[in-house]
Amino acid sequence: MSVIGNTALEFTDDQAMVMDVARSFCAGRSPLERVRGLLESDLGYDPAVWGEMVDMGWPGMALPEEVGGSGLGVSAAVPVCEAMGRSLLGGPLLATLLAGQLLLRASAGGAGSAVLEAIAAGAPATIALLDGADWGSEQIRCELGSDGILHGVKQQVMEAAAAEWLVVVAQEQGKPVLAVVPAAAIAPEARRDHVLIDATRRAQAVDFSGIQVAGDAVLRGPEVVRALRDVRLLGALLLAAEAGGSAASCLDTTVEYLKTRTQFGKLIGSYQALKHPCVEILMALDATRSFVYHAATVVSDAPLDEDAEIACRMAKAQATETLKYAGDRAVQFHGGMGFTWDCDAQLYVRRAQWVQQAFGDAQHHRKRLARLLLDR
Amino acid sequence: MSQVSDREKAEFRQQVGAWMQANRPADPGFLLPQSFMEVGSEQQLDFLREWQHKVWSAGYLGMAWPRQYGGQGQDPVYQSIADQEMRRHGVPICFNVIGLGWAGPLINDIGTEAEKARYLKGILSGEDIWCQGFSEPDHGSDLGSAQLRARREGDEYVLNGTKIWTTMGNFAKYMILLARTNPQVERKYDGLSFFLAPMQVPGIDPRPIRKLTGEYGFTETFFTDARIPASCLMGEEGQGWKIAMRTLQYERGAEAGAAGGLAFVRIAIDDMIAELADVERDGEPALQDPAVRDHVVQMIMEEKAVVLCDRRAAIQALTTDYPFSLPLSNKLRFTESTRRMRQMAINLQGADGGLYVGDTAARQGGFWQRAYLNSFSATIGGGTSQVQANIIAEHILGLPK
Numbered sequence: 001m002s003v004i005g006n007t008a009l010e011f012t013d014d015q016a017m018v019m020d021v022a023r024s025f026c027a028g029r030s031p032l033e034r035v036r037g038l039l040e041s042d043l044g045y046d047p048a049v050w051g052e053m054v055d056m057g058w059p060g061m062a063l064p065e066e067v068g069g070s071g072l073g074v075s076a077a078v079p080v081c082e083a084m085g086r087s088l089l090g091g092p093l094l095a096t097l098l099a100g101q102l103l104l105r106a107s108a109g110g111a112g113s114a115v116l117e118a119i120a121a122g123a124p125a126t127i128a129l130l131d132g133a134d135w136g137s138e139q140i141r142c143e144l145g146s147d148g149i150l151h152g153v154k155q156q157v158m159e160a161a162a163a164e165w166l167v168v169v170a171q172e173q174g175k176p177v178l179a180v181v182p183a184a185a186i187a188p189e190a191r192r193d194h195v196l197i198d199a200t201r202r203a204q205a206v207d208f209s210g211i212q213v214a215g216d217a218v219l220r221g222p223e224v225v226r227a228l229r230d231v232r233l234l235g236a237l238l239l240a241a242e243a244g245g246s247a248a249s250c251l252d253t254t255v256e257y258l259k260t261r262t263q264f265g266k267l268i269g270s271y272q273a274l275k276h277p278c279v280e281i282l283m284a285l286d287a288t289r290s291f292v293y294h295a296a297t298v299v300s301d302a303p304l305d306e307d308a309e310i311a312c313r314m315a316k317a318q319a320t321e322t323l324k325y326a327g328d329r330a331v332q333f334h335g336g337m338g339f340t341w342d343c344d345a346q347l348y349v350r351r352a353q354w355v356q357q358a359f360g361d362a363q364h365h366r367k368r369l370a371r372l373l374l375d376r
Numbered sequence: 377m378s379q380v381s382d383r384e385k386a387e388f389r390q391q392v393g394a395w396m397q398a399n400r401p402a403d404p405g406f407l408l409p410q411s412f413m414e415v416g417s418e419q420q421l422d423f424l425r426e427w428q429h430k431v432w433s434a435g436y437l438g439m440a441w442p443r444q445y446g447g448q449g450q451d452p453v454y455q456s457i458a459d460q461e462m463r464r465h466g467v468p469i470c471f472n473v474i475g476l477g478w479a480g481p482l483i484n485d486i487g488t489e490a491e492k493a494r495y496l497k498g499i500l501s502g503e504d505i506w507c508q509g510f511s512e513p514d515h516g517s518d519l520g521s522a523q524l525r526a527r528r529e530g531d532e533y534v535l536n537g538t539k540i541w542t543t544m545g546n547f548a549k550y551m552i553l554l555a556r557t558n559p560q561v562e563r564k565y566d567g568l569s570f571f572l573a574p575m576q577v578p579g580i581d582p583r584p585i586r587k588l589t590g591e592y593g594f595t596e597t598f599f600t601d602a603r604i605p606a607s608c609l610m611g612e613e614g615q616g617w618k619i620a621m622r623t624l625q626y627e628r629g630a631e632a633g634a635a636g637g638l639a640f641v642r643i644a645i646d647d648m649i650a651e652l653a654d655v656e657r658d659g660e661p662a663l664q665d666p667a668v669r670d671h672v673v674q675m676i677m678e679e680k681a682v683v684l685c686d687r688r689a690a691i692q693a694l695t696t697d698y699p700f701s702l703p704l705s706n707k708l709r710f711t712e713s714t715r716r717m718r719q720m721a722i723n724l725q726g727a728d729g730g731l732y733v734g735d736t737a738a739r740q741g742g743f744w745q746r747a748y749l750n751s752f753s754a755t756i757g758g759g760t761s762q763v764q765a766n767i768i769a770e771h772i773l774g775l776p777k
């Protein structure tokens with residue numbers, strides 16, 4: 001068997017339809033002036049736009065029909081995240097999709113289905129995953145005591161302020177469990193707003209210590225372990241899709257400037273020192289989209305297999321490098337203008353630096369890929 | 377979309393596979409070319425010619441070309457299956473690539489009935505070797521400035537000038553030739569014409585040039601009052617640039633129509649990984665070294681991206697942003713990644729990386745060293761990577777010249 005392995009790449013009519021709708025929706029609702037208007041707002045997104053996403057069924061698009069979802073599977077969310085990335089549209093969708101996936105995959109025998117129903121109906125949710133800065137750590141510090149009380153602080157909980165439900169990753173006598181906590185259970189002083197380098201998103205550090213979790217709000221067992229692994233991979237995939245979208249509009253922004261700015265009597269776009277890196281970005285972007293839609297082809301509602309793991313990791317590794325490069329060059333190629341808050345390059349370079357770490361940076365994924373590809 | 381059923385495809389695949397298995401030639405005992413740009417000796421030529429003839433006779437070459445010109449008139453999917461099987465079985469290349477891949481499709485697409493009848497079959501059988509006379513000593517990337525002069529005299533054109541880097545120039549029977557019929561035009565491109573020219577006429581003198589590998593493969597080709605029939609002109613005078621650009625599209629893989637067959641021996645990342653299996657660094661297997669592992673994974677991803685981009689290119693809904701970006705960047709992506717991978721394979725060999733073909737201690741007889749040096753044939757030939765980048769920047773991104 002070749003290390004190149006599975007190279008399936010398909011795109012269903014359903015996905016194509018979702019992509020069309022998502023692209024025009026995001027472009028219409030999130031022009032860059034709107035994005036800028038939200039940068040320094042508390043919420044970070046426009047509730048009216050979120051309401052429209054709910055009306056279109058996006059929070060439940062990847063959830064089964066039994067809980068009120070559309071049953072399209074997680075691969076349908078890929079073009080949506082890409083479209084959001086392209087328009088730098090923020091909000092709780094990505095976090096909600098991932099929380100939905102985590103609960104869905106972890107709940108044997110329908111536990112957590114009430115919350116899944118709420119999510120499908122439009123309640124924002126999120127995952128409290130990180131205890132520290134190491135995306136590769138298997139160790140969980142946040143603890144669920146035998147008394148059903150949580151102890152521990154979770155870092156960088158995506159869109160925590162918006163979430164009505166928080167799925168807390170904890171350990172109970174050393175075993176991973178999921179505790180589903182309603183937002184109301186968290187005291188305001190237990191929340192600290194992070195200041196993120198990407199100002200289109202929001203996150204909080206949340207201290208769950210002292211919160212009593214109801215017995216039926218805890219998910220346990222081998223499904224939880226699998227679901228956690230899968231959701232880390234799906235997080236990598238959805239963020240890769242989003243990063244690919246952002247890299248595409250970042251490249252457009254740069255290329256537009258290169259076609260209008262003149263120096264030494266020539267459009268700067270005619271200088272190969274600028275032109276050729278743009279081609280490199282385009283080619284990296286092409287690779288990104290190919291990896292992302294390959295991954296979208298091989299993931300499913302079933303536990304992810306090794307091909308899917310490889311695909312998700314490659315998608316994230318590639319997308320991360322692409323957006324980093326695109327954002328970095330966008331600043332440089334705008335000259336002094338690129339150093340300003342008003343230049344759109346800042347939106348991309350800052351997003352790039354947030355995305356590169358989220359759900360594991362490129363080196364992290366390549367390290368895992370090396371095990372999968374070279375040690376068999 | 378192909379009308380061929382999955383069952384028919386599978387049956388055909390099995391049939392070709394069995395044929396390749398049974399007919400794969402034995403190791404000839406001398407180095408075989410890894411690509412058509414490396415045919416340097418009569419010995420190699422005879423061997424490859426016989427092989428191509430055999431493949432064609434078996435019906436596995438030119439499968440989608442019309443029957444009356446030596447093809448099979450079948451759905452192109454059959455040829456692509458045959459090509460995949462040839463690659464999988466590691467058989468030698470079908471060496472007449474300039475004919476099979478560029479001149480042939482061109483003649484098929486825009487040639488006259490007479491041109492098709494005259495040239496296509498010989499391309500497939502391997503009888504008629506083709507070469508390409510585009511580049512000149514002073515005009516390479518700037519092909520539009522080509523100066524080789526073709527002057528009309530009665531029923532003939534008289535050729536004077538020099539072409540260079542003519543792959544298989546010393547073996548070829550025909551040349552696709554870009555020549556200047558009119559030096560007095562305002563736009564340099566308008567003075568160019570395209571010829572399907574015979575090589576074996578007085579006044580054409582191809583002289584082999586030694587390559588960086590130490591082997592041979594191309595020539596400098598001198599034209600001194602060489603006379604060719606006026607009927608060799610393809611299209612009309614002044615259309616040369618347009619036709620040459622079309623030819624380059626085939627060459628760069630952006631246009632379908634090739635007869636098929638392997639143009640080069642595929643060297644995959646798996647070969648490099650296998651090569652590294654017993655290499656040590658710092659007293660440990662090289663493949664345990666974290667830095668090496670990271671680098672190898674990056675190379676695997678580059679190679680996988682080439683395949684996945686090909687797959688995606690076939691899905692219209694996923695190529696709406698820059699519709700031609702994948703076909704136009706295919707050559708650049710593939711050739712640069714190939715070059716990097718081969719270089720890396722040498723760099724991980726420790727002291728053995730310094731050896732070359734001919735040293736008995738060289739790993740795999742210096743295979744990787746030779747392969748790396750040869751990889752530049754694809755990053756320079758057919759338009760350099762830098763020129764490819766210009767084309768992509770200007771035609772896909774719309775950046776100014």
Ligand SMILES: Cc1cc2nc3c(=O)[nH]c(=O)nc-3n(C[C@H](O)[C@H](O)[C@H](O)COP(=O)(O)OP(=O)(O)OC[C@H]3O[C@@H](n4cnc5c(N)ncnc54)[C@H](O)[C@@H]3O)c2cc1C
Binds near residue numbers: 752757759761
């Ligand atoms: C193995 C091999 C086989 C070949 N076979 C054939 C053949 O069969 N027939 C044939 O006609 N030709 C053939 N060629 C020739 C090939 O097409 C030319 O070498 C190529 O087009 C480059 O031209 P040049 O050699 O004159 O280099 P130059 O054009 O002089 O280029 C020198 C350097 O300058 C760079 N450069 C030039 N212009 C630009 C620009 N505008 N922007 C940025 N960088 C630029 C190039 O990338 C290169 O790095 C072959 C070449 C090789 C290596």
